[in-house]
Structures are given as C-alpha cells and as structure tokens.
Amino acid sequence: MPGVLTKMTDTLGAARVMVRAGLVPFPRVDHGIAAILAVRKYGPFAGPIHAHAEAGLDAVAIIDERGQLTYAQLEQQSNALVRAWEANGIAPGSVMGAMCRNHRGLVLTMLAAAKLGAKLVLMNTGFAPPQLVDVAAREQVRAFVYDEEFAAVAAALPSDVRLFLSWGEDTERGARILDELITGQPTHAVPHPATHGSFVLLTSGTTGTPKGAPRERTSPLASAQFLDRVPLRPGQTMVMAAPAFHGTGMSQFAIALALGQTVVMQRKFDPEGSVRLVAEQRADVLVVVPTMLQRIIDLGPEVLSKYDTTNLKIIFAAGSAISPDLCRRTTGAFGHVLHNLYGSTEVAVATVATPADLALAPGTAGRAPVTCHVELYDEAGVRITEPDTVGRIFVSSGLSFSGYTDGRDKERINGLLSTGDVGHFDKDGLLFVDGRDDDMIVSGGENVYPLEVENLLYERPDVLEVAVIGVDDAEFGHRLKAFVVAAPDSTPDDQVLKAYVKERLARYKVPREVVFLEELPRNATGKLLRRVLIEMETPKD
Structure with missing residues (x-):
C-alpha cells in the first residue's frame, strides 16, 4: 500500500x-x-x-x-x-x-x-x-x-x-x-x-x-x-x-x-x-x-x-482488451491517436497505453498514470517483480470502490484491489493483460489463456471476431474450442485456422474444434459473454 x-x-x-x-x-x-x-x-x-x-x-x-x-x-x-x-x-x-x-x-x-x-x-x-x-x-x-x-x-x-x-x-x-x-x-x-x-x-x-x-x-x-x-x-x-x-x-x-x-x-x-x-x-x-x-x-x-x-x-x-492487430489497423486508419485505458468498474483506472506505447508494443495496456499503482502477485500472495512473469493484477487507485452494495468485496493485498485479471510486465515496464484469472484453461497440465489464441486469429483478414473457451475432455481434462465470426465475403476453413495457430503457438494452444457463428454474444457495453458460449456446450437435462 x-x-x-x-x-x-x-x-x-x-x-x-x-x-x-x-x-x-x-x-x-x-x-x-x-x-x-x-x-x-x-x-x-x-x-x-x-x-x-x-x-x-x-x-x-x-x-x-x-x-x-x-x-x-x-x-x-x-x-x-x-x-x-x-x-x-x-x-x-x-x-x-x-x-x-x-x-x-x-x-x-x-x-x-x-x-x-x-x-x-x-x-x-x-x-x-x-x-x-x-x-x-x-x-x-x-x-x-x-x-x-x-x-x-x-x-x-x-x-x-x-x-x-x-x-x-x-x-x-x-x-x-x-x-x-x-x-x-x-x-x-x-x-x-x-x-x-x-x-x-x-x-x-x-x-x-x-x-x-x-x-x-x-x-x-x-x-x-x-x-x-x-x-x-x-x-x-x-x-x-x-x-x-x-x-x-x-x-x-x-x-x-x-x-x-x-x-x-x-x-x-x-x-x-x-x-x-x-x-x-x-x-x-x-x-x-x-x-x-x-x-x-x-x-x-x-x-x-x-x-x-x-x-x-x-x-x-x-472496457476490454484491444488486440495488437486492432491497434495497428487503428493507427493505419487515423494515425497515432489511440489511447487505451485498462481498468475495471471496481478499481477504475489501472494503466493507460499512449500512442507511443502502442507503437512500441501493440496490444499493451501501458503504464500506471499518476496516483495509480499496479502490482502483480502469485497465488500465494507473493509479489512478482521479474519481467515476463505472469501474475494476478492488483491496483491502488483513488477511484477504487470500497465494496459491492451487497456487502461482498474483491480480494485485496497490501491495500491493492484485485482486477480479476492476470498479466505481466515486459522489460520496459509496460503491462500486458493475458486474460481473466477465471478464464484460464488447463489442457494436458498446461495453462492456456484464451486471449493469446484470440489475438493471433484476429490477425487473419478472414476472421472478424473470435472467442476461445475450454470444454471438458476425457484425455486432457480440457480442450480448446474456438468460436469464429467470418469477415465479410470470407469463408475461412477450420483446418486452415487450426494449422495457422499450430505454426505459431505451442501444440496445447491449438483449438481442437472451430465453430462458425453469425455473431458472438455480447452485452450492451460490448463485453463478450463467455458464459453464454460455455452454456452452449453444457448438456441439458
């Protein structure tokens, strides 16, 4: 604190x-x-x-x-x-x-x-x-x-x-x-x-x-x-x-x-x-x-x-993460004007990425502005200081809330409030958000955060939107499943998409299945409703 x-x-x-x-x-x-x-x-x-x-x-x-x-x-x-x-x-x-x-x-x-x-x-x-x-x-x-x-x-x-x-x-x-x-x-x-x-x-x-x-x-x-x-x-x-x-x-x-x-x-x-x-x-x-x-x-x-x-x-x-591809395309369309704020309803402001930050590292959440402090902690509550090491993101901000109206609260460590996300700092001190803590998928004993796979597929011109979830698997515990919205006038092939990921990421990060949808479920503020996709996979009694 x-x-x-x-x-x-x-x-x-x-x-x-x-x-x-x-x-x-x-x-x-x-x-x-x-x-x-x-x-x-x-x-x-x-x-x-x-x-x-x-x-x-x-x-x-x-x-x-x-x-x-x-x-x-x-x-x-x-x-x-x-x-x-x-x-x-x-x-x-x-x-x-x-x-x-x-x-x-x-x-x-x-x-x-x-x-x-x-x-x-x-x-x-x-x-x-x-x-x-x-x-x-x-x-x-x-x-x-x-x-x-x-x-x-x-x-x-x-x-x-x-x-x-x-x-x-x-x-x-x-x-x-x-x-x-x-x-x-x-x-x-x-x-x-x-x-x-x-x-x-x-x-x-x-x-x-x-x-x-x-x-x-x-x-x-x-x-x-x-x-x-x-x-x-x-x-x-x-x-x-x-x-x-x-x-x-x-x-x-x-x-x-x-x-x-x-x-x-x-x-x-x-x-x-x-x-x-x-x-x-x-x-x-x-x-x-x-x-x-x-x-x-x-x-x-x-x-x-x-x-x-x-x-x-x-x-x-x-409001949510911006992919490296969208950062680059925005700069191409409007010049160096994009400012990406990372925070949450509970903590308010955590970090801001300026155009200079995004030019250096597209997709970064940037750095903490004045009066804000961001730290990473492991599951045992020990602070992480090494670059490129993933930890849970905690924030101190003068605008942070004091608890939900129903009496509940988010986890706090040393006066800092949990965002519910995990991320890492690079060697230059820029923050990267790797995903939601509860979105992590364990497949074959390996930890996978959907955002990495999603950002990769977003780079393809035939992919308009993508969401990745974990579904039960008898052999690996969980396997990855991707939901893709095709770009206009495009017909991406599921095998091509899987091969694209396999060429660039570890084998356990490759979706075993790709499903094409007309649109992804989102709320009124544009946030992806992963639970709706998960419910689609849950057998009905």
Whole structure:
C-alpha cells in the first residue's frame, strides 16, 4: 500500500497534471477557488457545471439529436428538475434508477440526482425485465427514469416505484415526462445537499447478475488519472459513442464537462455515423469501447476516406482488451491517436497505453498514470517483480470502490484491489493483460489463456471476431474450442485456422474444434459473454 511519502508525491504529481491540463485555471485563482467550492457543494459531477455557469462560460455543453444545450441551460434545467422531484416526493437520500441512452435526459438526471443528494443507480440498457427487477430490489430503487423504448421493461417494476420518462410517453403507467416536470419551476441555484449524491455503477454481468459498485465522494485530484497520459484539454469537442451509463463513458463525460468541452452524444451507436459526427463537428476526441472501434475500423478505407477526421487527436478506448492487430489497423486508419485505458468498474483506472506505447508494443495496456499503482502477485500472495512473469493484477487507485452494495468485496493485498485479471510486465515496464484469472484453461497440465489464441486469429483478414473457451475432455481434462465470426465475403476453413495457430503457438494452444457463428454474444457495453458460449456446450437435462 502506498506510504506517506508516496501519497505526498502522488498529490503533488496530480496537482501538476491538473494545472498542465487546464483543469485548474492557473493563474485565474478566483476561478479555481470557485470551482473547488462548487465541487464541495454539489460533488465532482454537478459542481463543475455550476462553476462554469456562475463564471459565465459561453459554450455549448452537449449536442444530441434534439439540438444544443449550453452550460447555463444545463445548470438551470437541472435546478428545475431538482425542485420538480422534491415536489413529487423524492427527498435527499432517495435511491433512484436510470435506464437511458446517451442524451440530455440522462445528463439532466445525473446532474439533478447529484444536486438533490440522491443515490443514482445507472442501469444497463440491455437489461431484460427480470434483471431490472432484481437489481432495483437489491439497490432499493424508489424512483426510476427511463426512455420510452424501455417502457415494457419498466412495466415490470413494482407499482410503488415512481416512474419518470426522459421523453416520449408511456400510456400504461402514466409516467411523468421530465420536460413537463421542469416547466415553470424556478431555475436559480438549489441549496446544496447535506450529503453528496452518489452513483452506483453496475459490473458488466458477464458471469451472472450485475453487482453494484458504488461511487461515493472522491478527491478532485483523482481526475488527474485520466489527464496524465491522455491529452484532454479545455475547449475540445468530444464525440461520446460509448454508453454513458458505464464507467468508460461516464468518466470521460465527467472529465469533458469539468474541462468545459462540448460533448456530442450519440444515442445509438452506428459505426459510420460516429465517423460522420467526428468529421461534421471537427471533433478532437472520440470515446468508444473496443467492439465499437473494431466495427469502425472494419468499415474499411473506402468508407473512412469519405470523412475528414484530420482534427481527431484522441481515440479513447476502454472496457476490454484491444488486440495488437486492432491497434495497428487503428493507427493505419487515423494515425497515432489511440489511447487505451485498462481498468475495471471496481478499481477504475489501472494503466493507460499512449500512442507511443502502442507503437512500441501493440496490444499493451501501458503504464500506471499518476496516483495509480499496479502490482502483480502469485497465488500465494507473493509479489512478482521479474519481467515476463505472469501474475494476478492488483491496483491502488483513488477511484477504487470500497465494496459491492451487497456487502461482498474483491480480494485485496497490501491495500491493492484485485482486477480479476492476470498479466505481466515486459522489460520496459509496460503491462500486458493475458486474460481473466477465471478464464484460464488447463489442457494436458498446461495453462492456456484464451486471449493469446484470440489475438493471433484476429490477425487473419478472414476472421472478424473470435472467442476461445475450454470444454471438458476425457484425455486432457480440457480442450480448446474456438468460436469464429467470418469477415465479410470470407469463408475461412477450420483446418486452415487450426494449422495457422499450430505454426505459431505451442501444440496445447491449438483449438481442437472451430465453430462458425453469425455473431458472438455480447452485452450492451460490448463485453463478450463467455458464459453464454460455455452454456452452449453444457448438456441439458
């Protein structure tokens, strides 16, 4: 665990990063003090909006399918929404839920919940009714904001849950619409809550029902983790393709608003539509999850060359591993702009790979930014220091959670939190994630991590997507099975794919079977659902 000297060094380093990035408006000390006071009043998400509005920032905050909203309008409308909710019986300390795509309704809900002092549970837009009901009951949700398209899902909630529509209508439950609620309400600043509002982010649910990872009040210095190795700056324009209800989108959205950027929100992801927005808005930043990036690159040069993306300085990707092949193809399509963040819902930020890191070692997770510390441990809890030695990844971060909402926690060693992944450092100190700890396959007494085999097959032009799992085998304990989605206009042969792996990796890493699918099962944030593939192999009673 970082000692006193390390913490002092982290604090000074974080302060320097924030000044360099423009988050601390030196030498305008008065603006800096006002921003700090606003964050103390309303928290790290709503506080900067209030500070920008009070300072008279004349800038567009968000652009969505309904048009533009300035920072002043965000401040005023969120104040009105707080008062409307209070008039509808929602008090500070209430637990609210939101199931919304990327648009102003979600943004206003997040801001108003923070100003009210409510706890907001950000639901996955891919939830079916049973999942929503289970999570809402566990988190004790008493009010729920949702998009019209999720009316059938929201209908499964108990009748005592107050319902609010982001916009649209729901004739079955008669939910109040946010636009109507705020009409006529006073828009001046609301009193700050006695206790800050908070967010509950949900884990990806790749192994079962998503768990709740609360995000309580954090130090403003924690923002430096995102700014240290990613050149986000004031006045930029960001296209938000990643869902804002999850850690990747929410973190970058919060940073963008704190910097006074303009965020262009894409309600539903469309690969060519994202590139078109980057070109039309002369965007500096594009935020995606890796599956989105894969689909953008797979558009090919003929489509991508139609759009002028020369102003794009940053592609920020996080949420799952990026293959070396995708790193190289992204650089070929957009230049040296890819920044890959590695972390998790629980630990937040672990490492960031810059374009320079990815040029040196495509596929690397990079290095820990300021205030973050990454260490590897073996199964006995002994720290691993030798390069190229695989161990379990543990992280110390000022944004790490304190435990799940159901009372459970992840393993901790020396104050560092487990990511659930295994990886290694190379001789240059770059981190590589080799796979999930529980994805390891033991075949014939040898340890195999699927990611290595998947990355190799991704390099083939006839393979669009691939996932490797272990299935029971009487002779070897487990054998590898690959699920492959063929690239458009390609018909890869299973024997050719197996021979390709055999020529490049050890014999025990060669899949014994290759199955071709139309698509791989993924959740709403693009994460692969290996359990669905495993269930396909499980005999039914």
